[in-house]
Amino acid sequence: MVLNFKYFLTSGLYDSCIKKITSISIAILFLCLSNRSSHLFAHNSISNTNIPTLKTHLPLAIALGAAKLNTCKIEITGYTGQSITVAFSGLPANQPSTYKNFIAIWEASVIPWTVTPLRTIEIGVNTEDGTVTIDNLTITYNSYIVGYGVGPGIGNICASAILNAGGTKAPLSYVNIGIANLGQTSLSVHYQTLSGYLPKENGNWIGLWEGYISPYNLPPDALIKKEIDSYANQGVIGLNNLSLGRDTEYTLIYFMGADNTTAAAILTFNTSDPTSEK
Amino acid sequence: MSTATLEQQGKATTVLTTKIEITSITANSLDINYDTLPGNQPNTFGNQVVLWQNSNEIPFGTPPLQSKIIPSNTQAGSLNFAGLDLNNNSYIVGYAVGPTLNSPAQTYGNICSSSFIPAAGQPEPSNNFEGEIVNVKPGTTSVSFGLTNFPNQIDLNGNGSWAAIWQSGAPSYFARPLSAVQITSNNGGAFNDISIGRGLTYTIAIFTSGYNPTGNSNQETMAAAYTFTN
Numbered sequence: 330m331v332l333n334f335k336y337f338l339t340s341g342l343y344d345s346c347i348k349k350i351t352s353i354s355i356a357i358l359f360l361c362l363s364n365r366s367s368h369l370f371a372h373n374s375i376s377n378t379n380i381p382t383l384k385t386h387l388p389l390a391i392a393l394g395a396a397k398l399n400t401c402k403i404e405i406t407g408y409t410g411q412s413i414t415v416a417f418s419g420l421p422a423n424q425p426s427t428y429k430n431f432i433a434i435w436e437a438s439v440i441p442w443t444v445t446p447l448r449t450i451e452i453g454v455n456t457e458d459g460t461v462t463i464d465n466l467t468i469t470y471n472s473y474i475v476g477y478g479v480g481p482g483i484g485n486i487c488a489s490a491i492l493n494a495g496g497t498k499a500p501l502s503y504v505n506i507g508i509a510n511l512g513q514t515s516l517s518v519h520y521q522t523l524s525g526y527l528p529k530e531n532g533n534w535i536g537l538w539e540g541y542i543s544p545y546n547l548p549p550d551a552l553i554k555k556e557i558d559s560y561a562n563q564g565v566i567g568l569n570n571l572s573l574g575r576d577t578e579y580t581l582i583y584f585m586g587a588d589n590t591t592a593a594a595i596l597t598f599n600t601s602d603p604t605s606e607k
Numbered sequence: 608m609s610t611a612t613l614e615q616q617g618k619a620t621t622v623l624t625t626k627i628e629i630t631s632i633t634a635n636s637l638d639i640n641y642d643t644l645p646g647n648q649p650n651t652f653g654n655q656v657v658l659w660q661n662s663n664e665i666p667f668g669t670p671p672l673q674s675k676i677i678p679s680n681t682q683a684g685s686l687n688f689a690g691l692d693l694n695n696n697s698y699i700v701g702y703a704v705g706p707t708l709n710s711p712a713q714t715y716g717n718i719c720s721s722s723f724i725p726a727a728g729q730p731e732p733s734n735n736f737e738g739e740i741v742n743v744k745p746g747t748t749s750v751s752f753g754l755t756n757f758p759n760q761i762d763l764n765g766n767g768s769w770a771a772i773w774q775s776g777a778p779s780y781f782a783r784p785l786s787a788v789q790i791t792s793n794n795g796g797a798f799n800d801i802s803i804g805r806g807l808t809y810t811i812a813i814f815t816s817g818y819n820p821t822g823n824s825n826q827e828t829m830a831a832a833y834t835f836t837n
C-alpha cells in the first residue's frame with residue numbers, strides 16, 4: 330500500500346497529468362470564445378446592413394417620429410333591438426356642444442349623403458370624448474351606419490362606423506391626412522374623406538401654420554390656406570410657394586367647412602435638418 | 608365601454624321593484640301584501656289596488672270590478688280588500704303607484720305590478736308582472752337601460768312615463784335628478800349628455816306617469832329603480 334501510494338506521487342507522472350488537463354481546458358476555452366465572437370460579429374453585420382435600408386425608406390426632410398396625427402373617431406359600443414350606443418372621440422380641445430357636433434344614423438352600409446338620417450342627436454356635452462345612446466329606433470338585421478359631424482351640417486361628418494347586417498362591426502372610417510411629399514418650397518398633402526363624400530361641395534380646406542396650433546384658437550397668420558378643388562373623396566393637394574424652415578414644427582389641419590371649429594384632422598410634423606441626418 | 612351587462616362584469620347593482628302578493632282569498636275579500644320603493648307614501652301619493660276579472664293580463668281599457676286606495680303611508684304593508692264578490696273565475700289585481708290618469712292616458716296607467724288569481728282548480732302561474740329596470744349600460748357621457756316585465760298592454764309613452772338618474776345610492780321622491788327623460792318605448796330608454804364618473808354610484812328610477820317636458824316632472828309615481836357603481 331505504502332509503495333503504491335509513493336508511486337502515484339512520483340513527480341514525472343503527476344506533472345504530465347496536470348499538463349494534459351491544462352492544455353485540454355485551454356483548447357475548450359478557445360473554442361468557446363471563438364464561438365462567442367463569431368456570434369457577435371454576425372449580429373453586428375446584420376444591424377449594420379439594416380440601418381441604411383431603414384433610412385432610405387424615410388422621407389428625408391421630416392424628422393423621424395415627429396409627425397403626429399389626430400383624427401376624429403366614432404365607434405359602436407353596443408346595441409339592442411331599439412337603440413345603438415356609440416363612443417365618439419374628437420380632436421384635442423374640441424367642445425362638441427358649443428360647436429354643434431352631432432351623431433346621425435342611417436339604415437345603410439355607406440352614408441347616403443343626400444338622405445335625411447333616421448335620427449340625429451346633438452351632442453350636449455363639451456367633452457372631447459363621450460358616449461351617446463340613440464334610442465327610439467328599431468334595429469333590424471339590416472346594416473346601419475352612424476356618422477360623427479364636427480359642425481351643424483351633414484357635410485361636416487368626418488367619421489363613421491358600421492353595424493353590419495347580422496351584427497358584426499366593420500373597421501372604422503374617418504378623415505385622414507398625410508404628407509405625400511415635402512419639397513424645397515412645396516408640400517403635397519394626401520387627404521382621405523368618407524366614402525361618397527364631396528369635399529369641394531362642402532367647402533373643405535386645408536391650412537398650414539408654424540408651431541403647434543389648435544384649430545379652436547387659430548392664429549391669424551396661416552402660412553397657406555387652400556380649398557380642396559376636387560369632388561373626389563380622396564386625393565393629393567399641393568401647397569406651393571412655401572418657405573419652410575429647417576428643424577421647425579408645423580401644423581397641418583383639415584377642415585370640413587368654412588368655420589375653423591369644423592377641424593377634422595390635425596397633423597403636426599417637424600422638418601429635420603437634412604445635413605444632420607447624414 | 609364593455610358590451611357586457613354590469614352584472615356580467617361582476618359590478619355591484621341593486622334592483623328595486625314594486626311588489627304585490629295575494630296571501631289569502633275568500634268569497635268576498637282578498638288579503639294583499641305590498642312592498643313598494645323606499646320613501647314611498649302610498650296613501651299620500653294615491654297608490655291603489657285594482658281588481659279585474661281577466662286572464663293574466665291587465666285589461667287597461669276595461670272598467671275594473673273594484674279599486675281601493677292604500678289606506679296607510681307605510682312603504683310596505685298589507686290590507687284587506689273587502690266588499691268583493693269572487694267566484695271560481697280567474698282574477699288579476701294590479702298595484703298602481705299613483706292615482707287614476709286622465710284621457711288620453713290609460714286610466715290605470717300607473718299599474719306596474721300585478722298578482723293573478725287563477726280560476727278554481729287551475730295551477731298558480733309564475734309570471735306575475737313586476738316592472739323592472741334591466742341591462743343598464745353606462746358610457747362616459749350616456750347611460751342606456753332596458754325595461755322588462757311591465758304589464759304587456761301598458762302604454763308608457765302615452766301615460767307620460769319618465770326616467771330619472773341621480774348620483775346617489777337610492778332613488779328619491781323629492782331630490783331633483785341629474786337628468787330626466789321621457790319613456791317613449793316599453794323596451795327602455797337612455798340618458799345622454801351626463802358625465803358618469805369613475806367609481807361613482809348612480810341610481811336610475813322609472814315613473815309610470817307625470818312627465819313634464821319643461822322640468823319638474825311628478826316624482827311620486829316611482830315604480831322601479833336600479834342602483835349601480837360605475
